[in-house]
Amino acid sequence: MRQIYELVLHCSATPEGRDYTVDDITRWHKARGFDTIGYHYVVYRNGEVHVGRPEYVQGAHVRGHNRNSIGVCYIGGCAEDGKTPKDTRTPEQKEALTKLLRGLRRKYPEAKIFGHRDFDKHKACPSFDASGEYKDL
Template sequence: MRKIDLIIIHCSATPEGKDFRTADIDRWHRQQGFKSIGYHFVVYRDGSVHAGRPIAEVGAHCKGHNATSIGVCYIGGLAADGKRPKDTRTENQKKALMALLTLLKLRFPNAEIRGHRDYAAKDCPSFDATAEYKDL
Protein backbone atom coordinates (compact mmCIF):
# COMPACT_ATOMS: atom_id res chain seq x y z
CA MET A 1 0.00 0.00 0.00
CA ARG A 2 1.27 3.46 -0.74
CA LYS A 3 1.98 5.99 2.00
CA ILE A 4 -0.96 8.37 2.51
CA ASP A 5 -0.32 11.70 4.22
CA LEU A 6 -3.08 13.81 2.68
CA ILE A 7 -6.79 13.57 2.01
CA ILE A 8 -7.67 16.31 -0.46
CA ILE A 9 -11.25 17.53 -0.86
CA HIS A 10 -12.51 18.69 -4.25
CA CYS A 11 -15.74 19.78 -5.87
CA SER A 12 -16.76 18.70 -9.36
CA ALA A 13 -17.16 22.39 -10.37
CA THR A 14 -20.67 21.69 -11.65
CA PRO A 15 -23.80 23.83 -11.20
CA GLU A 16 -25.86 23.70 -8.04
CA GLY A 17 -28.79 21.29 -8.16
CA LYS A 18 -27.51 19.19 -11.06
CA ASP A 19 -26.64 15.53 -10.70
CA PHE A 20 -23.49 14.07 -12.19
CA ARG A 21 -22.00 10.60 -11.76
CA THR A 22 -18.58 9.02 -11.50
CA ALA A 23 -18.98 7.95 -15.13
CA ASP A 24 -19.31 11.62 -16.15
CA ILE A 25 -16.16 12.58 -14.26
CA ASP A 26 -14.34 9.55 -15.65
CA ARG A 27 -15.27 10.67 -19.17
CA TRP A 28 -14.15 14.28 -18.49
CA HIS A 29 -10.84 13.11 -17.05
CA ARG A 30 -10.19 10.72 -19.94
CA GLN A 31 -10.85 13.60 -22.35
CA GLN A 32 -8.08 15.48 -20.51
CA GLY A 33 -5.70 12.56 -21.07
CA PHE A 34 -6.00 10.80 -17.69
CA LYS A 35 -6.13 7.01 -17.68
CA SER A 36 -9.37 7.11 -15.64
CA ILE A 37 -11.19 9.19 -13.05
CA GLY A 38 -8.62 11.00 -10.95
CA TYR A 39 -10.53 10.92 -7.64
CA HIS A 40 -10.70 7.98 -5.28
CA PHE A 41 -14.21 8.80 -4.03
CA VAL A 42 -17.16 10.83 -5.30
CA VAL A 43 -20.02 11.98 -3.07
CA TYR A 44 -23.30 12.43 -4.93
CA ARG A 45 -25.90 15.05 -4.01
CA ASP A 46 -28.03 12.37 -2.30
CA GLY A 47 -25.12 11.55 0.03
CA SER A 48 -24.18 8.25 -1.54
CA VAL A 49 -20.45 7.61 -1.77
CA HIS A 50 -19.03 6.04 -4.93
CA ALA A 51 -15.61 4.57 -5.60
CA GLY A 52 -13.45 6.13 -8.25
CA ARG A 53 -9.85 5.11 -8.69
CA PRO A 54 -8.72 2.40 -6.24
CA ILE A 55 -6.91 3.80 -3.19
CA ALA A 56 -3.91 1.61 -3.98
CA GLU A 57 -3.45 3.57 -7.22
CA VAL A 58 -1.99 7.07 -7.39
CA GLY A 59 -4.74 9.57 -8.13
CA ALA A 60 -4.81 12.42 -10.65
CA HIS A 61 -6.40 15.26 -8.72
CA CYS A 62 -3.77 17.58 -7.21
CA LYS A 63 -0.53 18.26 -9.04
CA GLY A 64 2.51 17.58 -6.89
CA HIS A 65 0.54 15.70 -4.22
CA ASN A 66 -1.03 12.73 -6.01
CA ALA A 67 1.53 10.13 -4.95
CA THR A 68 0.70 10.33 -1.23
CA SER A 69 -2.91 11.52 -1.21
CA ILE A 70 -6.50 10.38 -1.54
CA GLY A 71 -8.81 12.56 -3.63
CA VAL A 72 -12.41 13.01 -2.50
CA CYS A 73 -14.82 14.95 -4.70
CA TYR A 74 -18.37 16.12 -4.01
CA ILE A 75 -20.77 16.89 -6.84
CA GLY A 76 -21.38 20.63 -7.11
CA GLY A 77 -19.31 23.64 -6.15
CA LEU A 78 -20.75 26.27 -8.49
CA ALA A 79 -23.82 28.49 -8.25
CA ALA A 80 -26.75 27.58 -10.49
CA ASP A 81 -25.37 29.86 -13.23
CA GLY A 82 -22.33 27.54 -13.45
CA LYS A 83 -19.93 30.46 -13.10
CA ARG A 84 -19.51 31.47 -9.48
CA PRO A 85 -17.97 29.27 -6.76
CA LYS A 86 -20.50 28.31 -4.09
CA ASP A 87 -20.65 25.75 -1.32
CA THR A 88 -23.51 23.70 -2.75
CA ARG A 89 -23.16 20.67 -0.48
CA THR A 90 -26.48 19.20 0.51
CA GLU A 91 -27.04 18.12 4.11
CA ASN A 92 -26.70 14.52 2.88
CA GLN A 93 -23.36 15.35 1.27
CA LYS A 94 -22.11 17.02 4.44
CA LYS A 95 -23.03 13.95 6.51
CA ALA A 96 -21.54 11.56 3.94
CA LEU A 97 -18.30 13.54 3.71
CA MET A 98 -17.95 13.54 7.49
CA ALA A 99 -18.56 9.78 7.66
CA LEU A 100 -16.15 9.04 4.79
CA LEU A 101 -13.42 11.27 6.19
CA THR A 102 -13.84 9.74 9.64
CA LEU A 103 -13.32 6.27 8.15
CA LEU A 104 -10.34 7.41 6.10
CA LYS A 105 -8.75 9.00 9.17
CA LEU A 106 -9.17 5.71 11.07
CA ARG A 107 -7.33 3.94 8.26
CA PHE A 108 -4.76 6.71 7.72
CA PRO A 109 -4.51 8.47 11.11
CA ASN A 110 -1.56 10.66 10.13
CA ALA A 111 -3.18 12.01 6.99
CA GLU A 112 -4.10 15.69 7.00
CA ILE A 113 -7.39 16.79 5.46
CA ARG A 114 -7.04 19.75 3.12
CA GLY A 115 -8.92 21.44 0.31
CA HIS A 116 -7.64 21.51 -3.25
CA ARG A 117 -7.47 25.30 -2.95
CA ASP A 118 -4.69 24.88 -0.38
CA TYR A 119 -2.47 23.60 -3.22
CA ALA A 120 -3.78 25.34 -6.35
CA ALA A 121 -4.98 28.79 -7.38
CA LYS A 122 -8.60 27.62 -7.43
CA ASP A 123 -11.68 28.02 -5.24
CA CYS A 124 -12.12 24.25 -5.16
CA PRO A 125 -13.86 22.88 -3.12
CA SER A 126 -15.80 26.16 -2.64
CA PHE A 127 -15.49 25.99 1.16
CA ASP A 128 -12.61 25.89 3.64
CA ALA A 129 -12.13 22.14 4.05
CA THR A 130 -9.03 22.59 6.19
CA ALA A 131 -10.96 24.57 8.81
CA GLU A 132 -14.11 22.48 8.60
CA TYR A 133 -12.38 19.15 9.18
CA LYS A 134 -9.55 20.31 11.48
CA ASP A 135 -10.88 18.28 14.41
CA LEU A 136 -11.02 14.93 12.59
Protein backbone atom coordinates (compact mmCIF):
# COMPACT_ATOMS: atom_id res chain seq x y z
CA MET A 1 0.00 0.00 0.00
CA ARG A 2 1.29 3.45 -0.87
CA GLN A 3 2.01 5.96 1.89
CA ILE A 4 -0.20 9.00 1.23
CA TYR A 5 0.85 12.35 2.67
CA GLU A 6 -0.74 14.78 0.22
CA LEU A 7 -4.19 15.21 -1.29
CA VAL A 8 -3.73 17.51 -4.28
CA LEU A 9 -6.68 19.33 -5.80
CA HIS A 10 -6.72 20.25 -9.48
CA CYS A 11 -9.11 21.74 -12.01
CA SER A 12 -9.47 20.47 -15.56
CA ALA A 13 -8.74 24.02 -16.84
CA THR A 14 -11.85 23.88 -19.02
CA PRO A 15 -14.40 26.63 -19.72
CA GLU A 16 -17.10 27.26 -17.17
CA GLY A 17 -20.46 25.66 -17.86
CA ARG A 18 -19.12 22.84 -20.06
CA ASP A 19 -19.16 19.17 -19.18
CA TYR A 20 -16.16 16.90 -19.65
CA THR A 21 -15.61 13.30 -18.56
CA VAL A 22 -12.95 10.95 -17.29
CA ASP A 23 -12.74 9.63 -20.86
CA ASP A 24 -12.04 13.13 -22.18
CA ILE A 25 -9.26 13.71 -19.65
CA THR A 26 -7.84 10.25 -20.33
CA ARG A 27 -7.59 11.12 -24.05
CA TRP A 28 -5.87 14.44 -23.23
CA HIS A 29 -3.40 12.77 -20.90
CA LYS A 30 -2.63 9.93 -23.32
CA ALA A 31 -1.95 12.55 -26.02
CA ARG A 32 0.66 13.99 -23.62
CA GLY A 33 2.32 10.57 -23.27
CA PHE A 34 0.68 9.34 -20.05
CA ASP A 35 -0.45 5.69 -19.80
CA THR A 36 -3.91 6.84 -18.74
CA ILE A 37 -5.58 9.64 -16.77
CA GLY A 38 -3.23 11.14 -14.19
CA TYR A 39 -5.86 11.83 -11.50
CA HIS A 40 -7.35 9.39 -9.03
CA TYR A 41 -10.74 11.13 -8.88
CA VAL A 42 -12.69 13.53 -11.08
CA VAL A 43 -15.67 15.52 -9.80
CA TYR A 44 -18.21 16.37 -12.48
CA ARG A 45 -20.21 19.60 -12.50
CA ASN A 46 -23.31 17.74 -11.20
CA GLY A 47 -21.34 16.51 -8.17
CA GLU A 48 -20.78 12.95 -9.36
CA VAL A 49 -17.39 11.57 -8.30
CA HIS A 50 -15.69 9.29 -10.81
CA VAL A 51 -12.59 7.17 -10.38
CA GLY A 52 -9.64 7.84 -12.66
CA ARG A 53 -6.63 5.80 -11.51
CA PRO A 54 -7.01 3.38 -8.61
CA GLU A 55 -5.58 4.80 -5.37
CA TYR A 56 -2.95 2.06 -5.17
CA VAL A 57 -1.45 3.27 -8.49
CA GLN A 58 0.87 6.28 -8.38
CA GLY A 59 -0.73 9.29 -10.05
CA ALA A 60 0.64 11.62 -12.71
CA HIS A 61 -0.71 14.99 -11.65
CA VAL A 62 1.99 17.07 -9.91
CA ARG A 63 5.68 16.77 -10.73
CA GLY A 64 7.77 15.64 -7.77
CA HIS A 65 4.76 14.78 -5.58
CA ASN A 66 3.07 11.83 -7.29
CA ARG A 67 4.61 9.03 -5.24
CA ASN A 68 2.82 9.89 -1.99
CA SER A 69 -0.28 11.73 -3.13
CA ILE A 70 -3.82 11.33 -4.37
CA GLY A 71 -4.89 13.62 -7.24
CA VAL A 72 -8.43 15.00 -7.29
CA CYS A 73 -9.69 17.08 -10.23
CA TYR A 74 -12.90 19.05 -10.62
CA ILE A 75 -14.30 19.90 -14.04
CA GLY A 76 -13.91 23.61 -14.76
CA GLY A 77 -11.48 26.18 -13.46
CA CYS A 78 -11.57 28.68 -16.33
CA ALA A 79 -13.93 31.46 -17.32
CA GLU A 80 -16.00 31.06 -20.49
CA ASP A 81 -13.02 32.18 -22.58
CA GLY A 82 -11.22 28.96 -21.59
CA LYS A 83 -8.11 30.88 -20.51
CA THR A 84 -8.83 33.09 -17.51
CA PRO A 85 -8.57 31.21 -14.19
CA LYS A 86 -11.87 31.25 -12.30
CA ASP A 87 -13.37 29.25 -9.46
CA THR A 88 -16.23 27.68 -11.41
CA ARG A 89 -17.20 25.01 -8.88
CA THR A 90 -20.92 24.38 -8.76
CA PRO A 91 -22.65 23.95 -5.39
CA GLU A 92 -22.81 20.22 -6.18
CA GLN A 93 -19.07 20.10 -6.84
CA LYS A 94 -18.30 21.96 -3.63
CA GLU A 95 -20.39 19.50 -1.63
CA ALA A 96 -18.89 16.47 -3.40
CA LEU A 97 -15.32 17.75 -3.01
CA THR A 98 -15.80 18.32 0.71
CA LYS A 99 -17.26 14.86 1.17
CA LEU A 100 -14.53 13.19 -0.93
CA LEU A 101 -11.69 15.05 0.77
CA ARG A 102 -13.14 14.38 4.22
CA GLY A 103 -13.30 10.66 3.39
CA LEU A 104 -9.74 10.66 2.05
CA ARG A 105 -8.52 12.44 5.20
CA ARG A 106 -10.14 9.72 7.34
CA LYS A 107 -8.45 7.06 5.22
CA TYR A 108 -5.10 8.89 5.18
CA PRO A 109 -4.99 10.88 8.44
CA GLU A 110 -1.40 12.03 7.85
CA ALA A 111 -2.32 13.62 4.49
CA LYS A 112 -2.54 17.38 4.09
CA ILE A 113 -4.67 19.05 1.42
CA PHE A 114 -3.02 21.22 -1.22
CA GLY A 115 -3.88 22.85 -4.51
CA HIS A 116 -1.67 22.17 -7.52
CA ARG A 117 -0.62 25.82 -7.40
CA ASP A 118 0.99 25.23 -3.99
CA PHE A 119 3.65 23.18 -5.81
CA ASP A 120 3.93 25.19 -9.03
CA LYS A 121 3.81 28.97 -8.70
CA HIS A 122 3.27 29.29 -12.47
CA LYS A 123 -0.13 27.60 -12.26
CA ALA A 124 -3.45 28.98 -11.05
CA CYS A 125 -4.87 25.45 -10.72
CA PRO A 126 -7.29 24.80 -9.08
CA SER A 127 -8.31 28.48 -9.42
CA PHE A 128 -8.91 28.92 -5.68
CA ASP A 129 -6.96 28.47 -2.44
CA ALA A 130 -7.60 24.78 -1.74
CA SER A 131 -5.20 24.48 1.19
CA GLY A 132 -6.88 27.44 2.90
CA GLU A 133 -10.45 26.40 2.13
CA TYR A 134 -10.02 22.82 3.31
CA LYS A 135 -7.58 23.38 6.19
CA ASP A 136 -10.16 22.29 8.79
CA LEU A 137 -11.07 18.94 7.20
